[in-house]
Amino acid sequence: MSDTQAAEYSLRILWSAARWVxxxxxxxxxxxxAQAAGVQATDFDGSTRxxxxxxxxxxxxxxxxxxxxDDAFCEACAYRFEESYGALRYMLWALSPRQLYExxxxxxxxVTTAGRFEILRSERSAFHVRYHSKHAESRLMCLSRQVQWVAGPSMWALPPARLEEHGCIAHGAEFCEYRLRWFDGWRILPMLIGLAVGxxxxxxxxxxQGGISAWVALPILxxxxxxxxxLRRMxxxxxxxxxxxxxxxxxxxxxEAETRSEIVALHQRQRDWTRLVExxxxxxxxTLERVVDGLDSLQKSRVTTIRGFSHDLRNPLFVVRGNTQFLRERVKDGEEGEALRDMEVAAGQIEAMLTKLMEVATQDPxxxxxxxxxxxxxxLAEVFRRRLKALVHGRDIKVSVFCTREAPDALEIDHLVFDRIVDNILTNAAKYTHRGSILLELSGMPAPAFGDGxxxxxxxxxxxGQGIPPEMVERIFRPRAAGEATSPQSYGIGLSSVVRLLAQIGGRLDVMSKPGVGTTFWAHFPCRPPDFKKSPGAGDDNLxxxxxxxVTIRKAEGS
Structure with a gap:
């Protein structure tokens, strides 16, 4: 980035405007x-871009x-103003509006290195400030700044500040100058009322009764x-x-504690899975080493036997070829010559097959x-709710998890495999959803939906989330090839692992996605371990x- 394109403004300034849009x-x-400005929409989610x-x-x-x-633009720049400070707004309540401005x-x-502020005057309910910029700013830049200054007192549920503009860079001035005034509760009022009543x-x-003592003492009291x-009210x-x-x-x-607990539990499940696999x-x-040793002995025995057969077969073949050569010297033409040529070709084919047999026999298995x-x-509903809330902690994402009446009471399944599958699909949903909601529903499906079982x-x-383009849906279940560029829809090898594990337990996976709308996965787990002896193709490990x-890919509505 050149000097004329130096990064000088934090996008946190525009959080309110982005939420309004x-x-x-x-x-x-x-x-x-965002695209017109060369940034990503996710950069407005409180990032440090x-x-x-x-x-x-x-x-x-x-x-x-x-x-x-301009009025609607100012409304946009002050939209959900208090939320733009996040949890910091609770700390700011300990300050006064004047202290906030200072x-x-x-x-x-x-938040910006393009200019500097200069405090001209700071009072209990008034603030006079001047802003110097390195750039010839537009009027919109000045308005966005004014709106946020005006909205300051709303942090304390006070009316917005009144702003007087005494200069604007967009109008040709050397600086922007603002005088702010706001209402601050008059704390001396109860004393005046008490004095007046007295x-x-x-x-x-x-x-x-006469006398001056009561007239003096009662107002003071x-x-x-x-x-x-x-004082009591305050x-x-x-x-x-x-x-x-x-x-x-x-x-x-x-x-925060719940999130840390869930993350630790997730890491522990990952370690348990790794230990089991190892x-x-x-x-x-x-076991394979023992099998290889047995196969090696069998291979040596087989090679020895086939070599013996080859030697034994080549001996009579040598006699046949010698006799055909002997007859060739006496018979040149006619039907006898044709018959001899056929015998020679057949003998050559037999010899070639014996040679090929030896090659196969001597190959490594x-x-x-x-x-x-x-x-x-x-x-499980509460367990999954905690996991999802931990995965989206700190982001503007609503998590909902519920269990329907159709859900079975229990299922018999390997717990590590079940957690591995669920963690993969939950992590993907949290990873590719930047704002909005994630909904998890636990329900049941009778056996006839997938045949007997x-x-x-x-x-x-x-x-x-961002959704998956139709041409990419089938590819997310395959590991990404080496050197293949990573795309926003790339799910890595996680879903291929999910598919293999579901195949091993007799499960199914449905997916439906629409770009810009979101994605839905249906993971089906059998309530009892399947009998793979009765399941055709269950032993086929080809991805x-x-x-x-x-996998079943459902068509999204309107696509």
Whole structure:
């Protein structure tokens, strides 16, 4: 990136505008604006992506075009303003609007390096600031900045600040200058009310009883009571705010702890799976070594036997060829000559076959074991909900998991294989969904759906991710070839592993996807281990035949 294209603005500034575009006009509109500026739509999800001045201006222009007017553009830039601060907004409640503005000026370098702020005056309910920029900024840039300054007091449920503009770079000034004023509760009001009441009551007492002491003491007492009332009110507000902050922080801590617990459990399942595979590979290696030793002995015996047969067969063949050569010297033409030529050709073919037989004889000769256990279905909904929430922790994704009445009570399955399959499809859904929702439904399917056999537990996983183009759906079940470029729809080798494991347990996998809408997977697990002796093709480990047998691609509506 050249000096004229240096990254000077953080896209966190445009979080509110991006959410407005997405909520009012859809994700496709946000993607169009992002592409026009040379960024990704996912860069607006609170990332630390920085862009150049020209890119920032293009994004603002795209939002303004959708808004249709400057007022609507300002509304877009302040949309869901409090949420743009994330969990930090609970910390900001401990500050005042004035302190927030002063802190904004101090940390402005965290969001832009294209200019600097200068505080001209800072008061309890007023703030005067000037902004100097290295660029000739557009009016849209100035408006977006003004809106966020005006929205500051709304963090405390106060009315927006009133802004007076005393200069704008877009109008030819050397700097942008703003004077902000906001309403701040007048805390002296209860004291004044108490004082006034004291004066009135004191005057009445003085009129009735005479003397000046009551007229002096009662106003002072009224003002003191008003001050005490205000202190108690502020104490209650502070306690309420503190309790709310503690509740939010406690919820955040619990969510963080739950997420860490689920991630640790996921890693533990991965280690258990790896240990099982390594153990079974070691056992198979030992078995194969014994088989290879036996085959080596058998091979040597076979080669010796075939060599003996070849030698024994070549002896009479040599006699036949010698006799045909002897007869050839006496018979040149006629039917006898033709017969001799046929005998010579046949003898050559027999010799060639013997040679080929020797070549074949001297050549070198060239499944995870299951432990099914009973698994209750009812607790799985809560287990999967925790896993999904851990996988999407910190992102704007709603997770819903529920179990229908059709779901079986239990199934008999290898727990590690079941977790391996489920973890793969849950991880894919979380990985390729940036915003929106993920819905997991546990239901059942009777045996006739797949022919004879046990009923099935069906996991239906739907997401609002980017979706998969129709021409790519079949390819996601095959491992990516070496050197093949990674695409946004590339699922790596995870789904090929899922398909193989489902084939081993007699399961099925359905998929339906539509670009820009999302993807749905149906994973069907038999409630009892199948009898592969009765299942044709169950022992075929060719990936293409497994995909054909296990996977069903459903057509999305409207595609």
């Amino acid at each position: 997405e909520d009012r006009h859809g994700a496709a509109a946000l993607e169009t604006i 920085w862009v150049a001045h020209e890119q920032f201006e293009k994004i603002l222009a795209g939002v303004r075009e959708l808004a249709g007017s 802190a904004t000026v101090k940390v402005s370098k965290l 004066v009135v009551v004191g005057g009445i007492v003085q009129t009735v 009224g003002a003191a009571l008003g001050h005490v009332f205000e 104490h209650r507000l502070n306690m309420k705010l503190g309790n709310e902050m503690n509740t939010v922080l406690r919820e955040l801590g619990q969510a 153990q079974q590979v070691a056992e198979r290696t030992t 060239g499944f995870v074991r299951l432990a099914p256990k009973n698994l209750a279905v009812a607790p 046990p009923p099935f537990l069906t996991l239906k996983l739907s997401d609002t 293409e035949s497994i995909i054909t047998r296990v």
